Amino acid sequence: MKPIANTQKRFAIVYDADRVTDPEPQMFSPEHWKAQYAVRGSAPGRGSALFLDTPMGAAVLRRYYRGGWPARFSRDRYLFTGWERTRAWVEFRLLARLFADGLPVPAPWAGYADRSGLAYRCALLMQRLPGTVTLDALIAGQKAGPALFARVGVCIRRFHEAGVHHADLNVRNVLVDEPGGRVYLVDFDRGRYRPGSPVDGKANLRRLRRSLQKHWPMARHPEMGSAWKALLDGYHG
Structure with missing residues (x-):
């Protein structure tokens, strides 16, 4: 570049x-x-x-x-x-x-x-990342299982450990390469990057959880609880 x-x-x-x-x-x-x-x-x-x-x-x-x-x-x-x-x-x-x-x-x-x-x-x-779809589209299509959420958690942890803060982490800013399963983050408007200074990701994770609950309310989708647990397992794993 x-x-x-x-x-x-x-x-x-x-x-x-x-x-x-x-x-x-x-x-x-x-x-x-x-x-x-x-x-x-x-x-x-x-x-x-x-x-x-x-x-x-x-x-x-x-x-x-x-x-x-x-x-x-x-x-x-x-x-x-x-x-x-x-x-x-x-x-x-x-x-x-x-x-x-x-x-x-x-x-x-x-x-x-x-x-x-x-x-x-x-x-x-x-x-444009080829073959990718948003996490909310996968949720809507009932294609978002625990294994995928675990990969999302691993991806987010990678950014936080690198020193990256995402200002608006939500289900539309998480992309998944369906053929290969790779996870990407997009939309870094107002984001920050401080290499060598890991980010406390609690605020990012709370924002993502609110976004998930909006698209996937637990009252109608109790599986959201197990999906979120899988994401946290991947994040803390």
Whole structure:
């Protein structure tokens, strides 16, 4: 991976020169890819992630959108304090470090931000992990057994031992390679990486448990209890 920064007056792009050549702002426009008939689907949530077929390979384009009460004032704009502090740039740099250190994350390809006055918008283009589905999709399809949850626990422990804090660990940010069973974590917006400083994962695990209970309430699915135990066994194993 060879990160390069291209900073202009109104926009800036940081990208992996080993993967991307001559990046342009249109690469980060959903309308551009729709016009190319390159959109192959979208991720659940706020509608901010598109699955693309690009000349560089299968990709995910995620634009950054606000949630909760801040979205009432601005859906996709943030206060500008410097290109390297924009959310896409920060996540690109973080993913690049995690990927280089061998952690199971998608490879970042390019981060983009454009500025208007004191506000900016941004987007991230990254590798689409082949053959993967979200943990919540496996739960919905009744394909998530104790063995899978144990692997999820092992994966989360690996990140925590490496010094990685995930800011929003939920069932949609855990991907599983169905053919091979490998587990990945995605969406590291606002995440942190401090190599050599293991993370106390209690808050992450509580967040994931709340997400599981939302998608898989124990009142209707008592098997969630055994699944969570398997995850903790994998995590502490």
